[in-house]
Amino acid sequence: MSLADLPPLREALERHDLMARKSFGQHFLLDLNVTRKIARLAQVTEGDTVVEVGPGPGGLTRALLETGARVVAIEKDSRFLPLLAEVAEVADGRLELVEGDALKVDAAQAAGGPAHVVSNLPYNVGTQLLINWLTGPFRPLSMTLMFQKEVADRIVAQPDDDAYGRLAVIAQTLCEARTVMDLPAKAFTPPPKVASAVVRLVPKADPPPVEVVAALERVTAAAFGQRRKMLRSSLKALGGAALCERAGISPDARAEVIDLAGFLALAQATLDAAPL
């Protein structure tokens, strides 16, 4: 048997008597044309290693395996493991199943080397997983991730957009990020309440040092925590107007108009000793 001989996803779900559970954020993609498109957008090729969070019934997993990649799939809901084991049987040893919570699993160790991440993320943990991959010990080569549209918009937002905030600044400082696909709710089984989008993030070659990123997190938390206030006031605890002046940023500006370079200058200024 080969991957092509596997039964349609709906049939596999029925045979294993599996129903989606809300508590696990389960909204499945059962159309292989859609999952193949996501695998193409991820630009995964033969010999790559891909970490997939939440394979569920395995539609995206199958599409990733079809590219020739090796897939390490982390699934929290143990009910899906027998179904996924059937996929592994026809995958020539290229599918490794890890039962566990992706927030706790050591993905670097599971991948065993450089890896891409491709996932139709469970919405309740999607943002946290992205932050972990952006700033934590496991740094994927690229991330192609399905989010609620509203979260996708927050990742790719530009200054002055309503969705512009901490997530956009941190994600875009560390990665090139763009929306590569929009999907209506009805593309999923069962359909969620909101539309979704796939965002592709590719880490920049020369990211700022970790201490600057940590400072950036402090500055953006303060600035966007009070986004309607002027920076002189929202950044008061970090140095207020004097900090802004050291960074070459107007203290009367609000967070929503400051671009990446501006936030980096503010972060750097918190680390520089104040002039005597």
Ligand code: SAM
């Ligand atoms: N990849 C499948 C697809 O596209 O049809 C399923 C996607 S569904 C939106 C999210 C999947 O993540 C489910 O299979 C769910 O059980 C799993 N999941 C939820 N929370 C998880 C966690 N913390 N760690 C690993 N998997 C999780």
